[in-house]
Amino acid sequence: MPEARLMPSQITYSAAIIACGKGGQWQLALSLLSPMHKATVVQNEITYSAAISACGKGSQWQLALNLLSSMHEVTLVMLSEITYNAAISACEKGSQWQLALNLLSRMPEARAVPNEITYNTAISACGKGGQWQLALSLLSLMPEAKVVPDQITYSAAISACEKGGQWQLALNLLSLLPEARVAPDTITYSAAISACEKGGQWQLALNLLSLMPEARVVPNEITYNAAISACGKGGQWQLALTLLSLMPVMKVVPNDVTYSAAISACEKSSHGIWH
Incomplete structure (x- = not known):
């Protein structure tokens, strides 16, 4: 840009840092943040948020929190829900549910208002950490905070369960979901079917799978994998193979997990050799 007699601005730096983050180049994102001082370009909330997000995508949650902490030392830079969302997301990706909740609790002090993205990410973090009670607690707190749960919220909570x-x-x-006027999607159904699979409820898993066309939701390989595994755990190897044969009809391509689940279903029922 200098060769073209163009001076980089906050917008230019932010766009470049965001691009690096999306490309998984968190090191490059951070390297762009420091030269801004030399270029007499003031770092702002968007720049920092982009860098924190880049660190999160690169599984560098410690660096993300360091950046958040350093923002207190930079004048004229406010910590908003965008910044906190990026930091909470970094903690979620790093399976740091305690830190995610700690950041959420600190938002009112910073006058940052949590939104649906904040709660969705925090609920997902609790789910990954096996804290389903906390995930449901966060879901129940959303109306009081005047935040409306959406499709992603319920999917994250169901996944936590x-x-x-x-x-x-x-x-x-x-x-x-119908009462909340939220339409379930493939992720929602897949999480619920997987919950039935883990609970040994193969009939319920198949029932949910059968309800998906009526709800205009298209199953994917994750949905079928969970349903096939549920059938296997329930000793229903014939149903497991039927589901496997239906996948091409539904334009879903079986993967390694699919075949492993189907083979396991046959093996458990002493039908390990099949053609």
Whole structure:
């Protein structure tokens, strides 16, 4: 840009840092942040948020939190929900649910208002950490905070229940979606079916799979993998193979996990050799 007699601005730096983050180049993103001082370009909230997000995508949650901390020392830079969302997302990707919740609790002090992205990420962090109770607690706090749960929120909460072996709660959440005027998607159904699979509820898993066309939701390989595994755990090897044969019809390509689940279903029922 200097060769073209163009001076980089806050917008230019932010765009470049965002690009590096999306490309998984967190080192380059950070290297762009420091030269801004020399270029007499003031670092702002968007620049820092982009750098924090880049660190999060690169699984560098410690660096993301260091950047957040350093923002306090920079004058004229405010910590907003965008910044906190980027930092909470970094903690979520790094499986640091305690730190994610700590950041969420600090937002009012910084006069940053949590939004649906904040809660969705925090709920997902709790789910990854096996803290399904905390995930549901956050979901219940959203109306009080005047934040409306969306499709992603419920999917994250159902996934948290699935990881915690709470298939009944997962199905309860799924049943609440019509009342909340939230349309379930493939991720939502897949999480619920996986919860049934973990709970040994193969009939319920198949029932959910059968309800998807009516809800205009298209199953994917994750959905079928969970359903096939559920059938396998329930000793229903014939149903597992039927689901496998239906996948090409539904334009879903089986993967390694699919075949492993189907083979496991046959193996458990002493039908390990099949053609």
